[in-house]
Amino acid sequence: MAESGPAIACRGVWKSYRIYHQRSHTLKEKILSRRNLYEDFWALRGIDLEVHRGTTMGIIGTNGSGKSTLLKTMARILTPNRGSLEVHGRMSPLLELGTGFHPELTGRENVYLGSSLLGQSRKQVDARYDEIVDFAGIESFMDSPVKNYSSGMYARLAFAVAISVDPEILLVDEVLSVGDEGFQVRCHQRMAELRENGATVVVVSHSLATVRALCSQVAWIDAGTVRCVGPAGEVVGNYLDSVHEGLLPTEAANGDTDRTGGRALTGAACVLDVSVRTVHGQPATSIHTGDAITISILATAPEALHDVSCGIAIHRGDDSTLVFGQNTHEADCPVVIDGDTRIEFAIHHLPLRPGAHTLTVALHDHRVNTIYDWHDKRYALLVRSDSGRTGAGAVHIDGDWRVAPATPVQAASA
């Protein structure tokens, strides 16, 4: 194994999931339903990423951006459809606590079973066994089945096993951050130890603070592609900067298929990028009520798509009240997506009052039967309050106040 070169190298990795409308498992179903109704959903769209030996790389991105899929692909749990993955070194994936623990087995037996699933040899576990028991603090229970453990004891043991691993490459999902503060501190200490010993660590996390504290390098994954990769401060900064463009992928969005009425997405067209721009085409750095802005959507389709309509919806950030929604079909604006296509919605006087709003962007057919892509409340639209306008409510209704002495009716008739 050469000392130089990356520990993990993803080269043009594409990964799709089949979303089955109805999965047939038995022979009868397979014969009766002529075909399996499924559609491909591309979670990774050509990832090129190298993790160099000895670095700690954080992977950030919104839910549904593909970062967990990327981690699982690195862990070889998922096999890419296209592209290749190279891994040099012994790897331990920590995607959950207590992987492979069996309730009927004793604590001691589970320590050995769990560790060997994480790629540890018996010798390595022997050497660390006392440390594991010590950390878990349940010496007297090591010979009872874990099904009799309290959930706290179980978590402590599972955690002790997880941090005892001594791999050359460690993959960590944010599930590890569920523990209490003591766990977190110990977890970070252990990662620092591994780093000092020259191990390569990849961490997926939502917590930008964690990522900034732990990682030297950060990759920002967006819609299945690497949006940006580099030193942690810089990339996290870029990620945060999208706030100032008025658009921040919201962290609370619950994946792509949410709010699509159970209709799975097809890959016939997808939204690549959404930005808010000024009339001059510059990214809008701050947005105020009454501004002229343009919501610019970059969409793409592998083949020319005619039965397509692009819709946007703006919801209030606090209570999700729908403020506005319209699609190109309703607006009699014909759309054809053929290759990369830019669709823009120009707002002459933004009527939104200051506050947080979310923006939904969707691509679907004219009758909204087939959803091509649906970014539900994925973008935050922050309208700033320093506009000098006053009043209350969801929207600013442009109008003029007039005051004049009322002409008495009696006076006129008198």
Place this chain on the structure above:
Amino acid sequence: MAPAVGTGRWLAAGRELLAARELTLNLVRRDLKVRHRGTFLGMLWSLTTPLLIVGLYYFIFTFILRTSPAVDHPRPDGQNVPFAVYFFCGLTLWNLFANSVGASTDSVVGAAYLLHKVYFPRAILPMATVGSATVTFAFELSVLVVITTLTVGLPSLHILWVPLIVVIVVVLAFGLSLLLSAVTVFLRDVSHFVGVAMQLWFWGTPIIYSLQYVGDRGAFIKLLQLNPMTGCVVAFRNVVLLNRAPDYRLLAYDAVAAVIALGAGAWVFGRWQKVFSEVV
């Protein structure tokens, strides 16, 4: 992980399996422990069950069915073999095969929680089920040898063939297990089908009867001999019970059949294992 081709790929797969032997042993250990955990006799059940079965067969065939000793060939020393022992001998080897194949359908599907969370060479899952069936077989074999010694006398040097016969059965069982565990991922019906098929296969193997019992119906014997378990069971009885050499020709056929089964199983498993974690 460079894409290897041809024999290189098979070698790489073999090396990977070898590297994961500790995990495989841990999974076998888990299987056995979980099976006996909470029982009073624990691992002793592995000895007790075969002993009880022999006792039962002995009772049935001595007092109820009163079957006369029926053997493939007489022992060279003319010693009679009780039918219960004769039957138990074939059954022991059959159980190794049937337990391996029967448990294999669930081996990958039942490990979904592992497939989603960690990578390991997937083939160790059916390998572990075959492994735990082999450990159980070792217990039954020791009981068989003791009982044979008590009822018909000490085994001859021919018993040294046992390891080879066991290897053939294990390879055959592992090949089928690879195939069935992979197919079950996509078609859950397989586990039901296997239950019925193993019943049929049991009766298509001379376990409760001998090939001699079939008589001079040559075509029928030929058909039975197509079953790769036939040669193994007959050879196993020859070397353990009857102090005779195995039928080399039949055993060689079984060995070839086992290798073909392993090749076919490994091919199918290798092609499909990439998507196991997404489908199960």
